[in-house]
Amino acid sequence: MEKIVFCCCHRYNSWNCASIVYSSLSTDHVVSLSPSNSLITQRLSCYGTGRVDKKEVLPSSSRRKRRKRVRKETFDEFKVAPPPPKTVPSKWQKYVWSLPPHEALLYAKKEINHAPVVTDDPDLYAALFRNISIFKRSYELMENILKVYIYKDGKRPIFHQPHLFGIYASEGWFMKLMEESRQFVTKDPSKAHLFYLPYSARQMEATLYVPSLHSLQPLSIFLRDYVNMIAAKYPFWNHTRGSDHFLVACHDWGPYTVTAHEELSKNTIKALCNADLSEGIFVAGRDVSLPETTIRNPRKPLREVGGKRVSQRPILAFFAGNMHGRVRPILLKYWKGKDEDMRIYGPLPNRISRKMSYIQHMKSSRFCICPMGYEVNSPRIVEAIYYECVPVIIADNFVPPFNEVLDWSVFSVIVAEKDIPNLKDILLAIPLRRYLSMQTNVKMVQKHFFWNPRPIRYDIFHMILHSIWFNRLNQIQLPQ
Incomplete structure (x- = not known):
């Protein structure tokens, strides 16, 4: 008996497979209709290679369990995001990594201004983007260049303690994933292109706000003193007056926590859920509009996602x-x-x-x-x-x-x-x-x-980080 299995590639999480069985005395074969999906071919080949003896045939229930297990394993493997593709030669990477941070940003901005035209990309839906060519090139450069230094200063719960549920969870999830990142975080501040102020506006409100006073001044003074401390302790803030520093705040009061420090308010990149142009704090092109995501269960952030036709x-x-x-x-x-x-x-x-x-x-x-x-x-x-x-x-x-x-x-x-x-x-x-x-x-x-416990390409964590990276490049003037 010879079995030929035609396997269609999976798309939108659906599987379609058909098999044609006809009599012969030769071995089983697997034919994939998607030449790129060699993994499918390898997995399906475990159904049988070589001649099958009648004594070796499994009971139908066992075969069903085995098929189910094989398909589940295959599906799970496809759910794991592949590593970022190496779109540039290693010599190029070594050259970029050898550049001082400011020169690397100048180089990135020039590259984005001359981005190659992209009409189709398997990982991106072109209709969603203002200019998919610019986004794709900028994102690739971010993956290959960007390094972020996170200040260790600051005590819990206001600093380094992410709040992962509720309507203000975005700032906590970003903090958690940023501090866990091996790809983007550097321990050497001299190599950093951006500096992260790892505070939580939600935790600050819960810790410092006194309802009877009806004043946000204690919050803004606290953050002002923190910035003054790191500016006195380290040279990095004073190099750019804070323009290469960023913060992420989803609480409604996030914008008002920066008002007591002029450079923090005017220069720093602020990723804010309260992205209101009318208040004079959020500036389009410099600051980042942060998605407000309600997380009911931090262990299952994507629970109940999906809808009806x-x-x-x-x-x-x-x-x-x-x-x-x-x-x-x-x-x-x-x-x-x-x-x-x-x-x-x-x-x-x-x-x-x-x-x-x-x-x-x-x-x-x-x-x-x-x-x-x-x-x-x-x-x-x-x-x-x-x-x-x-x-x-x-x-x-x-x-x-x-x-x-x-x-x-x-x-x-x-x-x-x-x-x-x-x-x-x-x-x-x-x-x-x-x-x-x-x-x-x-x-x-x-x-x-989508928030993913382990970030994958183009998800919300990377999109927020890209917006910060992109707006930092917007501030840089190319030499004439």
Whole structure:
């Protein structure tokens, strides 16, 4: 008996295999329809090579278990991200590593300005990017060049103690993964291109804020004193007046913790969830908009990710949440209980949630409304992406995450606050073909917003770090 197994490559986590068996006296063979997937061929070959004696045939139940085990192992191996490809010769790397940090950044900026044209890439979906050629080249250079020095100074819990759950978890996850990184962290500050101030705005608020005082001044003074201490202890801050230093803060008060130190406020790269242009602290092109991600279980940060097909999304638009800020009361004034297609609530009522949970509402809606609360950002934006619901952002002066490289117009709808009364008309005016494209793009952009306990290429950790790297290069002037 000869068995020929045709194996199709896996795509979007689905497997399709077909086998054709015909009589012969020769050996079994495996034929892969994807020549690059040699691993599949190797795995499938364990079904049998050479002649099979009848006495050696396993019981059907054992064969099923064996097939299941082999396929699971193969799938798991494909889930492990490959190491970054060596896109440049080792001599080139040695040359770049020999450059002083500032010269290496100048070199990187020149390379990005002359990035080779990329029209297609197996790891990136071109439609999501403003310029995929620039992003790809910049990302490759970051992988090969960037080194970050992390200050050891600072006591727990404000420093070096990541908070990994809740709506402000982004700053904690970044801190954890940055401090664990072997690829990007250097212990030699003379080789560093960037310097990380490893503090947590969330932990600072919990430790230093006194509710009865109604003042954020103790927080900003504490951070001012910390920066003055490292500036006096080390020479690195004074070399650039803090322009090659960065911090990551997701708490709403993150921007206000830097106001007591002029150089920290004006020069340092700030990755902030509260990316509000109107307050004069966040500066587009220098600072980074940090995604606000709600983590309910740090051991399973990607729990319940995914959504329903478009045909199984009967709700046009959905929102439920507390009445924070100026926008949400206006949203409810015009749309709460006014239209069956517009499921707009305050806190989701128990009588509703017993039938359909908050997450199920998002998975059953075509558009998920993401109005600002007290501050411009909202965890609903990333939640909508996780549940494959097109986000509708209502927050004037908000800079979306990774806006320097991602084109948000292809996977979200941005509505001005003044247009809330016309919200349904705006959504219905989107042609079906465009909506289907946007919803597909939401699925494709998901990977750039995933936290992984072990970071993989292009995930949220690397995207945040790339934004910091990219904006640092933006500050550097090339010699004429």
